[in-house]
Each structure stands twice: as C-alpha cells, then as structure tokens.
Amino acid sequence: MIRLERIFGGLRSRLLLLVALAVIPAFILIVTANIDARRTATRTVQADLQRLIRLTVGQQQQFIEGARQLLAALAHLPSVREQDGAACSALFADFLRLYPFYANLGASNLEGDIFCSALRITRRINLADRAYAIGALSSGGFAIGEYQIGRITGKAAVNFGAPVFDAQGKPQGIVYAALDLSWLEKQAREAELDPGTSLTLLDRNGKILVHYPSAQQVAGTSIADTPLFKEIQATRGRGAFETHNLAGAKSLFVVAPIQGETTAGADENYAVYLAIGVPRDLAFADINREFSRNLLIFGLVALVALALAWAFANVLILRSVDALRSATKALEAGNLQARTGLKPGKSELADLAHSFDAMAERLQDRELKLSRSLAETTELKNLLDNLFASIVSGVMTSDLDGNISMCNRAAVRILGLRDNSDLVGKNLAELLPPLGTSLLPYLFKVRKSDQPVIGIELSQLLPQRGTVHLRFNISGLRAADEIQGIAMVLDDVTEKKRMEAQHLLLQSMVSPAILEQLDPEHLQLGGQRSEITVMFADIHGFTSISEQLNAEDLVSLLNQYLAAMANAILIEEGTIDKFLGDAVMAWFNAPVPQPDHVLRAIRSALAIRQAIRSLHDSLSPIFRLSFGIGIHVGEAVLGLVGTQDRVEYTAIGDDVNTAKRIQEHAGIDQILLSAAVYAQVADQIEVHPAIEIQVKGKHLPLRVYELIGLK
Template sequence: SDPILLSLFVLALILLFNPLRNRFQRLVDRVFFREPVDYRAALQEFSHELTQMLDLKAVLAEVGRQVEESLHPDRQWACLYDDDLACYIGQPMGQDQQATFPVTFAADGALAHWLQDHQECLYLPAERELFAELSDEWVRMGALGAVIHVPLRTRERLSGWLALGPKRSGQPYRSDDLAFLSALADQSALAVENARLFASVRRNLAAITAMKNLMDDVFSSIASGVITTDVQNKVTLFNRAAEAILDVPADEIIGRPCKQAPPPLGDELHHLVDQVKHTGTPVMAYEVQPELPARGPVWLRMNLSPLKDSHDVITGVTIVVDDLTEQRRLEARVRRVRETFERYVAPAVVERLLSSPESVRLGGMRQEITSFYADIRGFTAFGEKTAPEFQIEVLNRHLTLATEAILAQEGTLDKFIGDAAMAIFNAPEPQEDHTLRAVLAALAMQQAIREHHTQVDERERLHFGLGITVGEAVVGNIGSAVVQNFTAIGDCVNFSCRLSDIAEPGQILVSVEVYERVKENVETNFIGHVPVKGHTQPDPVYEVVGLKSVGW
C-alpha cells in the first residue's frame, strides 16, 4: 500500500516490458517456426549436401529446405536462366510448385541488371528508392509475391536468383538473415549452375540420341545402300540395304577399311573413296558389275560425295549404292522382246505400240500414204529347179536387202507376201516427203541387188519388179482382238501391187501422181497408158531410172 513502492514497481514493469516481450516472441518463433540459431552449422550441412547433387530439382529442393527451416518464408521462387528462350523463368519451389504458372523476366530487364551489378540481396522494404527504377518489372514481381531477391552468380554471370516472400511470423528480415541468404546463395550458385548445365546437356543428349535413332530408322528404311567412311577410309555406317545389296553383315565391315568390301568391289570402292576424299569432287552414277559370292553377277550404281563437318572440312565420304540388277535384267528382257517383235513388225509400229499401248485397237483412219510394192520376178521357175532350203536362203538374202533399203528411208514394212514385200510411207508417223522417200528406197534397193549379184552365182540372182503409188488409204489395225496386223487398205495399195506385177525385172514403175511429186529429183521415162486390173481406163505410168545429177 506504500505509494512509493507501487510507483517503483510500475516503473520497473514499464522498463522491462519490451525486452521481456521480445524475448518471449523469439521463444515463440523458435518453438512454432523452428528458427535455427546457428546459421554457420546450417551452411556447413548445406554445403555437404550440395557436393553430392547434379540434379537441378534436387539442388533446388535442398536450397528450398534450408531456406524453409531457417527463415520460414510464405513462398519461394527460383528464377533461372533458360538458354533456349534467352530469358529468366521463375518456377515456384516447395509446396506451391504445381499451383502457379511460370513467370518470365527479360535477360536485359531492370531487375536482372540490378542483381547482376550488386553482390547483396535486394530487400524491397529497405530499397524504396528503387521502386521507380523497377517500375517496368512490378507486374511480374508482383506475381511472385516476393519481398527479397537473392542473386545466384557464377563467374560474374547471373545464373538466376531466389525470390522469397515475407516471413510467416510477420517479422522483417534482419541483417543476419540477409547475410545468411547471401552466403547460402554463394554456396548454391555453382551447384545450381552446374545442375542447370547438366540438365541442358542431358536434354541435348536426349535430342541428339532421338535424332540419331531417327536417322538410323531412316537409313534402315531407304532402299538404297548407304555407306560412310572416315578420313582413314574405315567404314563408319553400313545400313540395312547395304547389307542386303552387298550380302555382307554390317558388324563384319563397320570399323574396317572399305577395301575389305566384297571383291572385286573393294579395290574399286577404295580407289573411288580416295579420289573423292582428296579432290573433294563427287563421283556420280558410277556403275560397276561385280560378281558377288552369294548373288552372282550384279549391276550396281554408286554415287560418292565428300562428307564435311560444320567447318567445311572433309571428314570422310558418303557412298549411296543402288542395286540395278533387277532393272538391268528387266531391260535386257524388254530389249530381247523388242528385238524379237521387230523381226515380225515394222520398227515404227513397234515404237508406237510400246509408247502408246492404249492405241492398239481394231480400226483405222483415212489418210494419204505412199504405197511401195516389190515382187521377185521368175521366182516360181527358180523354185522348180532348186531345193526348198536353198530357195529360202536365197529369198531371205534378197528380202533382207529390200528391208534395209526401206528402213533406211524410215518406211514402215507392212508385210512379206511370199516372194513379195509391201511397205508404206507416211504412216504411222507423218513424213513430209514420204513419196520421195519411197522412190529413194526403191533406187537404193535395186542398187544393193545389183551389187549383191556381183558376188553370187548366176542361179542365185533374183530381180525385183517395183511399183510405187500415192493416194488415200485406210491405215490401222486389221484382224481380230487376239491377233492384229498394222496395214493399209485402199486403191493406191492395189495399184502399186498391179504395177509391180507388170514391171520388168529391175524396173521401178510409178503412177502419174508419184511422177508429179518427184520429177524434179529423179530421171524418168514415160511408159505410156497401161491398162490396170480394177481400173476402167488405162493409167499413165512412168519408169524411174535414176537420180538427177543436179537440182536437189
């Protein structure tokens, strides 16, 4: 009840209230938020943990754990540089990792520049004068909800930073907290950078592996053989098609000199690889015909080109091998069929049939042609005196000379009719000078016959009578759907046959229409008006005796 003692007690209570309150608050913080007192021990433990980590997520998790146990911020972010996007990407750490979208910061932004240029942490409540400088970043910084940014710097390069929200206790960050964060950042920055680079290398390696697998699949899928060699001419790639084409397992040739390829291909391939490697010039469409032990004769086409690195330095040779064996065999088969076909059908008709098989149908069209008929005089009497085999032999020699003369002028040999040959000009392909061509063929044929007769016995000397006319005829395929013959039907064809019948041995008779077209080029004699079977009136007929010496 002593007023003096009561006054002293109240005074003491006032003086001791704040210290007691602060001590009690720290006790509550330690009990409920477990704030460690010894930051040095925490850093030593943290340093030991980091030495065993290369996984970025594990490193960030350990950093987040240390920050959580030491300071209890209400949120944590790690903003790390992304090499592919060339910016800083903020990812939440701790319990909120999946709750927020990433936040990006420009590499040349104000916040990144400030953290690059300063060693200390950026504590926003203590750096209010920076608000204007960082105004462009406020939206993104606000998304983080952070009040402190701790730079992670390695070799004077800003790898990123940690962004921490306010303490859950509501207490401000003290100077020893900031010192702890700076020390923590110094220890973790190198580990974070190494882990980040390791993750980047691992991603790149995965991409390279995927690309290699894709290329392997591509090389395995293509039909051409693909072989690559290094600077020592050792095989570095030998795809599945190359195995099949050369009949060599890849494991027997990869790593070995290309000279060990199946003989005799090996020596030739080694020479070509050396040539391409030293000259830098590709070798294209080089064909070889080696004989392989299991496949026999094969046809191969090789394309070789220098294999260069990114600095345009030759590091080997790429060889693409195409197997032409089946193609060449098919071409040979087609060639044999064509040659056989041409023995029975005129080459011009064969060409037309092969180039346009859809045109092979019954029917014809009316057009102008020159009809050529050559009939051997006196063959019946010749046959009565000789054996059939000898007759065929002599006949074939003469018909061969006739055929050669007709084909030389690009005439179409229609058919052989016993001892006669029929040809047409201007069909199936148009010829501007078809009548002159027929006359020239007749003159060449008679000249060839005369030369032939100088080399054989008199009994083997046969003579042709020739008739040539020009006019309209129906030209096309005659016969049935199974067997057809390309021929011409019309009065001009019959007329040429009649002229050959009345021609003397070695004589060339032509109609007046033929004469009018070739009179400037050839010497002729007027025979007269000759009655022709099938015509009501005699027809004027001319004999061609030779070429004019001048005038064409």
Template sequence: MTLRTRLMLLVLITMLPALAVVVDTAVGQHRHLKADIEHSVLRFARFTVDHHAARVAETEQLFNLITDLPQVRTLDTPNCDALLQSLLYGNLNYTNFGVIRPDGYVACSGVSTSAPVYLGDRAYFKTAAATKRLSIGDYQIGRLTNKPVQVIAKSVLDATGQVQSVVYAALNLEWLMRFMPLAELPPESAIMVVDRQGVILTRAPDPEGKWTGINLTSDVPIAKAFLDSGQSEAISEGRGVDGIQRIYALARIGSGEERNGYILVGIPSQEIHAALNADLLPRAAFLVATFLGIMVLAWFGSEILVMRRTRLLSTAARQMANSDFSTRAAIKGRDEIAMLAGEFNRMGDALQRNHQQIHRLNRIHEVLSGINGAILRIRVQDELLKEACRIAVERGRLRFAWIGIVEPDTGRVMKMASHGEGNDFVDRHCLTPHVRADEDLCPCAAAMPQAHPVICNDLRIVNQRDKSWQSLARSHGFEALAGFPLKRDGEVIGVLGLYAAEAHFFEAPEVDLFQELAADISLGLEYIDKDQRIDHLLYHDALTGLPNRKLCEDRLQQEILRARHHDRHVSVVVLNITDFHRLVGVHGHHVADDVLNMLATYLSAHVREGDTVSRLGGDEFAIAYVDIASTQDAIHLVQSLVAGLPTVFRNTTREIHLSIRGGTAIYPDDGEDAASLLVNATLACSGQTGRSHAVNFYSSTIQRAASEREKLEQAFRHAIKDVLGLALYYQPVVDIHTHRIVSLEALARWNSTEFGPVSPARFIPVAEETGLIVELGDWVLNSACRQIQVWQDAGLMEIRVAINISFHQLRQEDFVERLAMAASAINRNRSNLLAIELTESELMDDVETTIRQIDLLKSHNFTIYIDDFGTGYSSLSYLQRLPVDILKIDQSFVSTLGQSESSDAIVRTIIALAHGLKLKTIAEGVETAEQLALLKELGCDYVQGFLFSKPKPAEEITRLLNNGGSISPMD
C-alpha cells in the first residue's frame, strides 16, 4: 500500500464523524423548517381573524357616531336612507347599513328595498333589543344583498332608556377575494370563512361560487374534528373539499364563549414538500462536493509538499528574468535551497525599489494631469471629487483614496467621495472633528488641525499608542498612508487621504507632487463653489433659498407646455401677508425675515412632489401646482393649502398674528402662458377682501375691479395732492342720560369728480395700502383744528373732536410733536380739545412702542380712545398698562344687542371692565331705541349712531351747537 493510498484512507476515516453530524443537522433543520411553515400558516389565520376583529371594532365606533345623528334618532326614512347610502357608497367593507324598528321591520336601509323587510327573527336583532348592548350575529347570507355577511347590531335608546330602534351593519365577507392576492400565498392555497355548523360562507379563490353553502363536516374530516373539539385554533393536514391535500390552520372568530365562525387557511402540501426538498438538496450536493474536493486535495497534496520548493525557485528566476521584479521565492528553512532563495529575494528587493520609485513618479504625474483635466471640464463638486479619487487610485496605483470636507458649523468631517476599499476604516478613525490635534489620530484626521501633510510611511512599525488604527489599516492591505489638507484662503476646508499597499510609498519627491495635487483640488473646489453661488443667486431668492420669479416663470412655462400636450391643468397661487409693511415697521426687518422664512418652510413642506414654491419678491410667494386632472382638483389643492396656513408667528420674545391672503389662476381657463397666469393670480390676490387666510379665484370681474381700483387710486392721489372733493364730516357722541353732545368724531368724506361720492370703505383701504393715509391724516388733523378755531371764534361751547390715527402716523418719530403743535393753537384753559382714536388691533401690533407713544400723547393732555374694542387681540395685562380714557364698543356687537346672548354678554363685560379700570365707554352704531335702552340699562356712558345723528358737515353741526348741543333720538 503506497503512502498516497494510506493518506486517502486516513482522510476518509477522519471525515466519517463530520458526515454523520451534517446528516443529523440536515434532518433536524428539515423538521424545524416544516414546523416554521405550519406556524406561518397559523399566524396568517390569526392575522385574518385579527383583521376581521378590527372591522368589528371599527363598526362599533361607527355606531357611536350614527346613533347620535337626528336622521337615525327620528327614523326619518328618506333622510335616513340617504345618510346610510352615503355611508355605504364606496365602502367595500360593508354590504349594507340599516335601522330596524322595535316591531322588527326595517325603517331605513343603505340598500334600496321595494317592499317592507322583516328582520325581527334575526338573532342579532333579538340580542341587541334584549341586552341593549352591541350584538355580533352569526355569519349568514344577507336577505337584502344575497351576499355572505356577518351582521353587527346595536340598540338605540330613547331618553327613558327604552329601545327606540336597532341599527345594524352587514360586514362584507367578500373581502377575502381582495385579501387573497395581497397574502402572496402559494398557488392552490385557500382561505375560507365557515359558520358554527361548518357551512362555507365564502371561499377564496371561488370565482364560480360553487363552494359556498357546502358543509365541511361531511366532506372534510379534519374540519369536523376541529369543530367538535371546541378548540380556538389548530393545525392539521388533510384533503379539502376540492380534493387537494393541504396543511390547514384553523382559527375561531370571537372571544371567550362567543363562537361567531371560523377562518381556515390552507397551503398545498405539495408546495411545502417542494420547499423542504429545495432546502435539502443543496445541502446534500454541498456535502458531496466537499467530500470530493477534500479527496482531490489529499491526492495532490503529497506532490505539492515535496516538489514545490524547487519548482518555486526556478519559476521565480524565470519571471525576474522577464522583468517581473515583484516575484519572490517563498521558501523557508535552513537548508541550501532556502539560503539560495533568501539571497535571490534580497536581490529582487533592491531591483524592485528602484523600479517602483520610477513608476510611482510617472504615475503621480499622470494623476496630476488627469485631475487638472477633470477640473477644467467638471463643474459639479461631487463629480469632481469622485473623479479625483478614481484617478488617484486607478492611475496612481493606490489602494484607496478619499476626500473629506469640514462642516463649518459642527467641525465634523463629511466624506464626500472615495474610491477603492477602505470606507469602514475612514468612518472609524478619520471622520473626527478637525479641531482636535491629538497625537494618536490617524494621519488624515491629524492633517487638518496641523494644517500640513501628515504621513505614515510604514505601518509595519507599530506604535503602541496608535496600535488600534494601525491594525485596522493593515487589515485592509494598507502599508503606507498620508493626509494632505485642502485649503482655501489659508483655512483648512478638508482633507485628501491616500492609502498605498506598499511601504515607503510617500517619499520626498512623491510628497511634493501630492501637495501640488491637493492644491489643485482645492482650487477646483473654489471655482465650483463660486460658479454654484452665482448660478443659485441667478435663479433663487437669497433669503429663503426658494426659486425666484425668473425660475418660477421658466418652470411654470415648461409645465404649461406639458399640460397642453397631455390635456391637463396647471394652477398658480399667489400669497402675500396683509399689512406686511406694517409688520416691518413695527418689528424690524430681522423679524420680518423670520416670518418669511417660516412661511417658506411651511409652503415647501405642504406641496406635492413636482410642484414649485417660489418667492416673487417682498412678502409675495407663488405656488405652481402641476399635472392636475380638473379645475375642481385644482380648487381642492388650493383650499387645502390655504386652510392650513400658519396664523401666528412666535419666537422667544413675541407673538405676531398673521393674515394671509391668496389669489389663484388656472391654466387654460385663466391664461395661456406663465406671465399671464402670474399676473391674473396676483390680481385675484389683491382683490381678496374677505376674511384672512382665504383664497380668491381669478375672474373677469376681478380684472375689472383691479382696473377700477387703479383708477380710484390715481384719482385719490390727485384729490390728496390738490384737496379736490375732500370734506370733513362730524358725528356727535351724546351722553346716554342727557342726550347732550359731549364730543364729535371727525370723518373724512370724498366726492370724486370721476366716481362721485366714494365710500370710506373704498378709499381708506387704498390710502392705507399706498401710504397716502399719512397725508390724509395730516389733512384731517389740520382741517379739524381749523374748524375748532372757527367754533371758538364764534363763541360756541367748547367741544372735543376725536380724529382717527393710523398705524403709519403713530410710528412717525415726530408725530406727537406735530400733533401737539397743531393742537396748541386751539387749546384754552389747559384743556385739550383734540382726542385721538386708535384701533385695538393696531395697538397690539407692538404694545411696548404703543405704550411709549401714548404716554407722550398723555403728557400733552390728549384724550385717548380705543376704537373697535372687542375685535382685536388685546390682553387685560396690556390694557391695564395702556393710559387710555375711553373704550369704544364696536358696532358689530351693538347691532345684535338684544338679539344675541353672546353680544349682550360681551357688551356687559366691556362696560364692567372699563368701569373697573375707571374708563368711560362709547357704544358705536346705535340705531334703535331698543339698543339705547339696553345700553342705558347696562351702564354705558355715551352713544354714537344714526339714532341721534348721521355724520354731518360742519355747518349742520354748528346749528346743533347753537341750539345748546342737545339731540333727541330720531323715531
């Protein structure tokens, strides 16, 4: 027997125990796999039962809503039918909803019936009526729908606790047909719902319905055994009604003593056995292949161990003769052949070092050339960095290269690009905040804080402190590595990490070239950054980062062309913040910028993918909704967006209430191109005069209104400039007890030569939006002072005149001084005949500034009114601090006085609050004797309104003052 034969027998005997262990393991895994499959089927059956239980719970919650509806409570059949039909429409989980009278007949139903239907014999009706609780019925075929259902019922109780009716819902069991494809069960699998007697109510698949109604207990022995056992769940194998052998999982529907039916899930046994065989056969094949491989290795092993040494040495000599200087004779020992091999290898080392240095320098020059070319042609940072790493590895013959950029905020290094194998080493040891300068950092991490190249040329020399990263580096095949900082304007912005598979790769000539390479990459990054910033600023808003008007129009035009080709719609919404200029004036540009950024963030987060949010300028934003099927869909999208717009901006020091208005135009109805859509949406936005956070849809009426408003603005500018058609009217404020005039409110009126008499409701908003309100306010102030002087010169009774002051006037630095100077000519006996009216909402825009201004006014003895009180956001704490004299109750509360309990309560509260703060009250808009009587009863001090006098010109007021200043209420 030869030595080779003995070796083969030894290998065979050694393998027998391992073979036995492998076979035993395979059998055990086969058994466990089958058990796992069976439990998977049972888990699916449980999941199906849980799914059905969830439908029952949803139904109970739905009943809680339905039983409180008046249509159900009153058994109003037409309205009740309509309600139930609306609930049933599109709801595949139910086949019907209905309400049963106590006599058992159906009162209303989601499914129309041609004749009265009697359900008084159903068990669920009897149980619900008797127990007054939720009743879950048996599985059955519905009388109205002729479908397999399970009916759930709940009694509706009247005020005395008696059963008024029974509401029921029929759960649709055909959900199995929809559920089956989602389950991804093997072919010929089956899912069934059976009742307590074992009759199939529904089965999937069952396209012809031939299995419904079959009793499983007579045809399927395992089903009968399960039903007779009373178990809640079981697994068994057997033949189904269709003759196919399956593994069945059976689970009971219902809890406790309730047994409403059963779920059966069956998977073909053939599929399971095929899966088990598919798992076993590869194991057997692997075992055989392993056995044969070991035998082959043993057969040739002896030859390799004996002859290999001499063959290796001769082969190495031939390869080195062919200029392969990396070849070495891997022979160890102390004999002559090993000594000869050692001398041969040392000669090869010297030749290889010289050859490698020449090749390295050539490769590095090639890398420099390649990266410089990439810098010239690539203008995307990520692409440039990836290309630089690829060139460094492939042309520089490096094992790995990566580039990291420092995050300015956190100091962390972000790996932007890499090539080769070594990412996990970088992640563990190189992505360190660059502010650290510890000596134990790897060279790439240390190069950044030191701001110069850090090189480790031979990782075979182990530093005990650096041992952790050195060991990991060598496990990746790295023998030398270097980190070169990337700089911009003298500051370190990143690092270039290079890893070589040979020691001493980074010698003096190579390091100089790699430093030049790092400088070139830094320069390329600087060029790209400048290009990107220029490109971004051309098409994006500098504050919010959103697309600007130019990019918005470009994208919108592209979407219009696409919509025209596919017969779709495009909607443009323009939004702006009401009184944004006032917000800037009160809170400053930095707060206004925060508000704009908040709104930009909200809009960007609440549009669909593909839609565009832009900032057109100022406080104006545009949203382009694209690929819309219909106008109605566009309206729905716009309304959903506007409904959720933020109403309050909060930061650490203030809370600002926002009013946002919007306008929309829809392609193709409102414009054929981007420019016209934006113009029309802007017109619709500026024409929005209703409640805040509302959207106005473009129409020809809006176009006409915008044109008319433009004409009105021009006419008003001329009127202010030349004082054409402007007049000052006065409305008396009378004592509620004596009916004597106590003060007058000065009101501007305009009779335009082009438009005729123009309502203040039209020209005052124009004045506020255009800034003309300041000039108008100055005219009112001067006119009122002149008129007071006329009355004084005529010897009439001194009467206080209140003028309305706008937000813009109050915020002027010299306003109080100008006001005091104008009033000084008419004030006598140290009394100030001018009163100042400020609206509540404007007071609260900037409370601290307002308090300072009012304090200045009070120092000049002005009387301060708060106008429209009750309509703003004032708080009691601020009201207590405001040095005001009179609260004017807004006419919206007075107009419903005696008709609305809430209005009565509000007026009563305002009067009590004012008196508690030692303030007087004026009720605005008093028009009826009933309102006057109620106000008198509530303790109001003064009244103003048409009941006593409309606003009148100065001549008519003069006559009233000449008659003693007493006014009788008009009938």
C-alpha cells in the first residue's frame, strides 16, 4: 500500500506536467474559441440592436421634423391668430384624425390658457410652466418639451411647441402637439424581434414611458433602482453593455438618447433613453451547445492522453523531467546559472533540456545587460528629475479628468504651497478655490479639441503672498497619437502686471508725445532751449462755487471743465505740462516740432471756447463757469527737472511766465494773445484792437490782442 502510494505520488507530478504540455493548450484553445465566438455573437447582436436603435431614433427625428412643419403651418391659420377657439378646435380635430400618431393638438394664449384643443378638455389647464411653451416663446421658434405620460390622454407622449405671431410679428401665444409614443411598440411588433427581446423608453428619472412587450411592464412604472437604469446612468445613456433586464435575465443591451426638452438659452438636454436588450441565453444558445460538445470531446481525449502517459512513462523520461524540474525551480528562485546537466540527444526531452540551458544562458547574459541599462536609466532619470525641478516656470501634469500626477518645485513655490503633497494626487478642482475650478473648463477644452490653450491669465489671493497674477498654458500629453494626459505650464506675472499698471498710470499723467520720447535707461536731468507757443487756460469763479459743493461733486465738476480743455489741446497735438488747480498749462512745438505751432495754439483756444459752451448746455446755470486764456510765443528751456528719484518734464523761462501773466489779465471768456503771437498769424485771425496791460515782473506794459476767431 505504501509502495503504491509512493509510485502514485511520483508519477502524479509528471503526469500533470504532460497534461500541461499536451492537454491544457487544447483546453485553452477550446475556451478561447468559445470566448471569440461569444464576442462575435455579442458584436453581431449589438450591431443588430444598433441598427434598430438608429432606425427608431431616425423615425423619431422624422416625427419631430414633421411636428416642426405641422406646427409652423398651424401657427399661420387665421383661427389660431384670432384665437377663435371653436373653429380652431374643429380644425385641429380634423388634423388629429388625419395624423393619428398625434395624441393631441391645441393652442394657448400668452398667459398659457388653452383656448383651442383637438380633445375635449373638461378642466382648466394652463401651459405657462411647460418647458415647450417657455422654450417656444423665449426662442421664437420650435421647442421640444417633456416625454411623459399625458395628463389627459394617459398615453406616453412628447410635447412640441411653436410660437404664434400677429401681423406685426409680436408673439400671441403658442400652438402645441403631443406625439403618441405608442408607435415604438408598434414598430417593435412589426420588426418581429426574437422572443425575449425587450424595448424600453425611459425618462431621466427612470420612469417607463413605453415597454415592449407591454405585458411585462406598465407605462409609468419607475425602474430607478434596477440594474438596467443604473447602467444607463453610468454610461450616460450611450453605447452597449451587459446587465439584467426587467425580468431579471442577464441580457445584452444597446442604449441611445432621444432628444428631449429644450428651453431658450439652454443647451440641448437629452431627457429620455431608448434601451433594446436580448437575453444572453437566447444570444448564446447555439454557442453554449457547441461549447458543451467540445468540452465532452476534450474530456475523452484528456483521459486517453493520461492513460498513454502513464503507460509509456519510464525511468529515462522521469529522470529527464526531474532534471528539468530542478533546473526550473532554481531558475525561478533567481539562480540564472541553473542548468539541467543533460547531454544533447535525439529525444524531445533532450531538445527541451538543451533549449532550457540555452534560455538560461541567454537570461544570464540579458540580466547583465539589464543591470547596466538600469544603472544608465537611473542616472538619466536623476538628470531629468534635476532638470524638471530646476525649470523656473511651474509645470504640472494630470490625467484627462484633472487628477494631478506630477509637479515641479517652481509650481509649488508659485502657488504658495508647502510641498508636492499639496498638489500630487489631488484633483484640479481642489486647487486653491476658485483657481482650480476656473482652470477645469480649459482642461476639458484641450481634451476635446486636442488644441493647446495659451495665455490664460487668472488672479488668486494667496494667504502668504496676497493677490498674485498667474498665466497658464495648457496642452495635451500625447502617446501613440492619442491624448493621454494634460500638461500645464504656469508663470507668475504679478510683477509684470504691476509694471503695466504703473505704465498705464504714467500714460494718464504724462502727455503721450512726451512718453514716447522718454527712454527709461537713459534719463538725464537737464534740458535744451526751443521756441514754443505757451498757453495758460484758467476757470473763472471756481473758488467761489467750491463753497457750495461737497468735495466729491466739486472734483467731478472740475474734471468736466479740465477734460474739455485737455481734449481741445490734445486734438491739436499740444503737450499738456500740468494741471494747476483749476488751470491748465500746455505748449506746442515740443517735443515734436510743429511748423504751425502758433496757429495750433489759437485753434486749441477756440476749441476750448466751443467745448465749454457745449458743456454749459448740460449743466445747471449755477455751474456754468467762464474761462480766461493767455497765449505767448518765445523761447524756453524744456527738459527733466528734479532728482533721479522724482523728475518732471516741463518748460522754464521768462516767456513761459509772460504767458501766465497774460492769462491772469484775461476777462470772462477772453482769449488774449501777445504781440509776438499776433505778428506770426495776423493775416489768419480776427482780433479786437490792441490794448496795453501792466503785468507783474515787467517794467514796460505788454501789448495784447483779444482773439475773436479765424478769418
């Protein structure tokens, strides 16, 4: 007994080896063939179901288009426009008999009250809250409403609406139609589907609208908790899957959405799903029978093979097998020097042993090469890690759903975080709200279009840095011509934004012509002498009116007058030096030479007069202030005055002071010109006779002219 047990135990492992070498591949082949057959059958069934889905969805689209045309025709009927309920209802009843696949036709006014219906309605119904009514009125066109069980007809239907306009093109109400969805069940019967095949139309909440065969389920029943509806939700109502049908049988399903309710300004929303399924037992009946037959044949063959292996086993074979087994275990344990020790011969086992020894030798050589390659790869990886960490710009990578997989130190620093653990492994939506959620739409755009998005600028309040300005570039990570992930490069542009803001502020404080002449790298104090025409313009009476206004209103009023004067000067390309309280100092012919600078100053003064007159038209009489202008031409020194820390571009000289003194003698709405100005443009202007004025700082009186206008 002990001897038999020992013999049986020794042969068992060898027989199992023979089975593994000879029998198991045949079993694998049978199983693989069965799996391939099932896959082929699955694809065939799903293809048939897909064609039926497309046919059904296409038919529904034809019904929708027919409803669009029908409602467009009904909206133009006189009885509908005139809201003649009786005539309209009779006409719609005729239409309903003509088109039996409609459950109802009707019309309502702007308040949603039905005044016309093909059905006899015994209770008051208002459509103001119906999606198709809202959509039709808000969009001004055809709208698709709810797929539901009709409140009046008790039938599953989908509602459509279209606006009715009067002769002036104003909305008057809507016409509506309810498409009876029982045509789906009729189509399924006519298609002569295989027994067990089911067709189900569901709304978004899992309520059955139509089911074939109708005897299995009742319209209006909720299947929200069934595996079928949960699978529809998981696949978002598209594609093929395998789950239990409503009768509990494992089935193959194909699902497609059907166009649902739409409202004005909203994206198209699929409100219902069409699911067609075939039980697995029905789809795989022939394949299962063939697989059972093949397994039976395989079992008989395996028993014969085992009997032959037992009969022809001998000491030589067992010894060779033991040698192979020992060498294999040694190789499995990691000993690449393991060999069988068998000499080459003519038997299959000898060839196998020789092949094993050759394989072990090649593995040993490959292990040496792999060790060297691993060392080189590790060195290269360390180099790339150092390079990635040293990039100044922040770099982050994520999968297509926004889950961050990698980032460098710059990204952590720019975002004011502690270390990589604050980023890696988290979703982009969790990144420093609302920064992350602002980036997600761009990530999905790149994922959908496969096009990079460049120059996204966002601001974020960081606890340790305050408000920072960040610029993002987002692109796809490609592998095998497909997007496998998302790469994001971010830069801190806070300092650049601050410099741009300072530049804009400088533009509002300094004349554009002066700003173009300034070179920040070569600013030097000093100036040069040039001939310029200087203008001083002052608002009269501003000091007295300031006692009647608060500070905010006073500044607002002053800005209106100063803006009118400044615009008139800039139109003639004059340079505004400064605002002196309620006065403006400007000059012409610098820094850009202007041969007609005197005439430009005169045109600018006349423009100020006209601008203030126009301003008076919009002001209360108590706020209508006068002005006085003085103009003189002469030499002045123009340049930078101040220190290296604070400079000002201005004009200095006696002729500048003279222009100011002349302005101080200008009366209400007077424009006074010096004799030097008049001498250069006497043939182009009209003036009052000259008068002499005594100004501060001058021993001799000055001859001045009051400007009337241009000749």
